[in-house]
Amino acid sequence: MEITYKKGEVAQTKKRKIHADGIKLLLMTLPFIVFVIAFSYVPLFGWAYAFFDYRPGIPLSQTDFVGMEHFREMLHDRDMLRVMINTLALSLLSILAAPLPLVLAIMISEVRNGFFKRLIQTTTTLPNYISWIIVFSLAFSMFSSEGAINTIIARLGLSDTPLNVLGNPEHVWLVQTLLLIWKTIGWNAIIYLAAIVGIDGEQYDAAKIDGAGRFHSIVHITIPNIMPTFIVLLLLAVSNLLSAGFEQYLVFNNIMVADKIEVLDLYVYRLGLVTNDYPYSTAVGMFKSVISIILLFMINSLSKRVRGESII
Amino acid sequence: MEKTARMRTRKPINWPDMAFNAVNYTLLTILLIITIYPFYYIFIYSISDSFQAQSGVFLWPAGFSLESYRATLQLNGLQEAALVSVLRTIIGTLLTVVCCSFFAYLITKREMPMRKLIYRFVLITMYFNAGFIPWYLTMKAYGLQNNFLLYVLPSAISGFNIILIKTFIEQLPPALEESAKIDGAGYFTIFTRVIFPLSTPIIATIAVFAALGQWNTWFDNFFLVENPNLQTLQLVLYNFLNQSNSISSMSAAELTNSAEVRTMTPQSIQMTITMLVTLPIVIVYPMLQRFFVKGIMMGAVKG
Numbered sequence: 001m002e003i004t005y006k007k008g009e010v011a012q013t014k015k016r017k018i019h020a021d022g023i024k025l026l027l028m029t030l031p032f033i034v035f036v037i038a039f040s041y042v043p044l045f046g047w048a049y050a051f052f053d054y055r056p057g058i059p060l061s062q063t064d065f066v067g068m069e070h071f072r073e074m075l076h077d078r079d080m081l082r083v084m085i086n087t088l089a090l091s092l093l094s095i096l097a098a099p100l101p102l103v104l105a106i107m108i109s110e111v112r113n114g115f116f117k118r119l120i121q122t123t124t125t126l127p128n129y130i131s132w133i134i135v136f137s138l139a140f141s142m143f144s145s146e147g148a149i150n151t152i153i154a155r156l157g158l159s160d161t162p163l164n165v166l167g168n169p170e171h172v173w174l175v176q177t178l179l180l181i182w183k184t185i186g187w188n189a190i191i192y193l194a195a196i197v198g199i200d201g202e203q204y205d206a207a208k209i210d211g212a213g214r215f216h217s218i219v220h221i222t223i224p225n226i227m228p229t230f231i232v233l234l235l236l237a238v239s240n241l242l243s244a245g246f247e248q249y250l251v252f253n254n255i256m257v258a259d260k261i262e263v264l265d266l267y268v269y270r271l272g273l274v275t276n277d278y279p280y281s282t283a284v285g286m287f288k289s290v291i292s293i294i295l296l297f298m299i300n301s302l303s304k305r306v307r308g309e310s311i312i
Numbered sequence: 313m314e315k316t317a318r319m320r321t322r323k324p325i326n327w328p329d330m331a332f333n334a335v336n337y338t339l340l341t342i343l344l345i346i347t348i349y350p351f352y353y354i355f356i357y358s359i360s361d362s363f364q365a366q367s368g369v370f371l372w373p374a375g376f377s378l379e380s381y382r383a384t385l386q387l388n389g390l391q392e393a394a395l396v397s398v399l400r401t402i403i404g405t406l407l408t409v410v411c412c413s414f415f416a417y418l419i420t421k422r423e424m425p426m427r428k429l430i431y432r433f434v435l436i437t438m439y440f441n442a443g444f445i446p447w448y449l450t451m452k453a454y455g456l457q458n459n460f461l462l463y464v465l466p467s468a469i470s471g472f473n474i475i476l477i478k479t480f481i482e483q484l485p486p487a488l489e490e491s492a493k494i495d496g497a498g499y500f501t502i503f504t505r506v507i508f509p510l511s512t513p514i515i516a517t518i519a520v521f522a523a524l525g526q527w528n529t530w531f532d533n534f535f536l537v538e539n540p541n542l543q544t545l546q547l548v549l550y551n552f553l554n555q556s557n558s559i560s561s562m563s564a565a566e567l568t569n570s571a572e573v574r575t576m577t578p579q580s581i582q583m584t585i586t587m588l589v590t591l592p593i594v595i596v597y598p599m600l601q602r603f604f605v606k607g608i609m610m611g612a613v614k615g
Contacts, residue, residue, distance in 0.1 A: 021423045022423050022424055022425045024499070025418055025421050025423065025424035025499065026424060026425060026426075028414075028418055028499065028500075029415070029418045029419075029424065029430060032411065032414075032415040032418075032469060033430065033433070035411070035468065035469055036433065036434055036437060036469055038454070039450075039465070039466045039469075040437040040442075041437075042450055043442035043443075043446040043447050043449075043450040044440075044442045044446065045446070046442055046443070046445060046446020046447070046449050046450060047442065047443075047446060049445065049446070049449075104343070107336050107339065107340055108340070110332070110336055111336065111337070111340065116337070116340075119344070120340050120343070120344055122597075122598075122601055123344055123347050123348050124343060124344070124347050125601060126347065126348075126351070126594075126597065127347060129524060129528075129593050129597065129600055130528070130590060130593060131527075131528035131529075131530060131546055131589075133530060133546050133547075133549055133550045133553070133589075134546075134549070134586060134589055134590055136550075136553060137354070137549060137553055137582060137585075137586040138350040138351070138353075138354065138586070139350075140553060140582075141350065141353060141354055141357070141579075141582070141583065141586075142350055142353070146366075146579065148353050148369075148370070151368040151370075152368075152370065155368060182346065182347070185343075186347070213328055213329070214328070214329060214332055215328065215332065246531075247531060250531075251550070265444070268443065268444045268445070269444055272444055272445040272448065273448070273535070278445050278449075281444065281445045282443060282445045282446060285442075285443025285444055285445060285446070286443060288443070289440060289441055289442070289443055293439065293440060296439060
């Protein structure tokens with residue numbers, strides 16, 4: 001009797017203690033939660049602007065509610081069509097380039113010389129760590145009319161007119177994709193290299209005994225083994241279809257290529273801060289966010305169904 | 313018998329293998345040159361004599377002069393910008409490390425009510441984005457326009473870092489924490505004395521991630537900070553590039569009002585600023601490489 005009573009009391013105080021600990025923990029967490037709300041959730045209320053006829057200077061409460069007006073406007077916006085084409089073209093080109101890091105990883109893994117292997121791995125990753133502004137500065141030093149490439153061409157007497165790489169609207173998509181590849185190929189190859197290192201060496205030994213050459217080993221062992229990694233990265237790239245790199249195109253924008261380089265994010269910025277059309281800019285941005293989330297979830301459920309694994 | 317015969321015929325020269333190696337090494341060497349040459353070019357240009365360099369620099373510096381570094385450091389606002397960049401990197405990194413690690417530790421505590429819900433609440437933020445104008449207006453409403461805090465506050469908590477740290481803390485042996493608890497230590501003491509020191513590998517990785525991000529970020533500066541005393545090094549370079557891009561005929565002396573620069577071409581100044589912005593990254597690069605590769609692997613395992 002006495003024992004049970006004591007036992008109950010102990011359990012009760014323990015429970016109460018846990019409760020007190022829980023509250024203490026919650027109180028300590030609170031500032032961080034407020035922080036997350038302030039910087040990630042509060043901006044969502046800005047979406048309200050998309051439904052009003054807002055003009056900067058007038059409080060939102062005194063402006064007219066226009067419902068889906070700004071979203072309908074998108075359908076008739078010729079600029080919007082051009083911007084969508086630019087965005088999709090640049091995204092698709094970068095998706096087409098997706099196998100390149102995989103190829104690089106295979107090439108690096110086939111190098112037997114340890115020094116050369118480390119050298120190529122560390123140097124190709126370097127561009128990943130620099131900002132797009134520095135990439136722009138480097139590209140400018142290479143390709144401007146007084147840049148290295150044009151000086152070499154002029155010296156060798158190959159051509160009289162300087163090559164215009166960064167201000168050429170016809171090739172801007174290709175040039176930008178090449179720059180993106182230059183910046184990211186080494187970094188993206190790291191993931192594949194890790195996957196290749198993880199492949200069981202016995203598979204290669206067995207193939208060797210069967211008389212398979214290096215090319216055969218690559219095609220029948222390396223590639224099938226890193227395919228799952230490739231597919232995950234490809235799917236993630238597809239879900240980012242509308243988010244063609246804002247910083248890159250903002251930095252490389254100039255009057256000559258403006259029409260072809262203006263992607264969705266740049267358009268949102270121009271509408272908002274250059275022409276001060278906050279509501280329409282917000283509507284376009286919202287359209288982008290919603291489509292991106294839908295794409296991500298669709299692709300995730302597709303991946304779950306086909307591979308039995310989610311990617312996010 | 314048969315085996316030795318095959319060995320003998322295959323051993324001497326394996327032509328396909330040789331060809332493979334030749335092609336492989338050639339292509340990789342070309343890639344190596346394409347990657348490294350632009351960096352090398354700005355380096356040799358920046359240490360060349362400004363006027364000799366104008367007629368072309370390829371493999372070696374044209375003359376040798378550190379004059380462009382001296383002139384660049386005296387450009388209007390450059391030293392202040394360097395200070396702002398260094399400060400945002402240090403303060404921003406400290407803030408991210410402290411906030412993310414303590415928050416992640418609290419989330420690992422099972423006795424906290426609604427723990428899973430809070431964790432998800434933070435993780436979801438990785439997948440949506442309010443968009444440009446809402447972000448811009450919110451930051452303005454918080455009074456962060458033309459404010460140094462804009463550089464360091466919004467990035468203090470990131471879902472990705474929380475995942476990494478939480479996963480790391482959860483695989484630490486619980487006995488360590490238990491014994492500290494028996495000694496009467498509170499959560500904060502346990503965190504600072506036990507958890508934080510034990511988590512150094514992941515903390516270092518996140519610190520490196522954060523520092524690099526801070527050093528390279530410029531869009532907050534670009535959109536919301538006009539105050540010349542709060543410019544970052546990245547933006548100074550960007551503005552300089554844009555000026556010399558659109559008005560390429562202009563001389564450096566017209567672009568800046570410092571008398572020191574009159575002897576320099578804008579190209580030399582541009583190369584030198586680029587060097588100054590890139591140099592810190594190249595110096596900490598070996599460390600970056602180690603931690604980043606570790607970080608990307610841990611991210612791949614995901615929690």
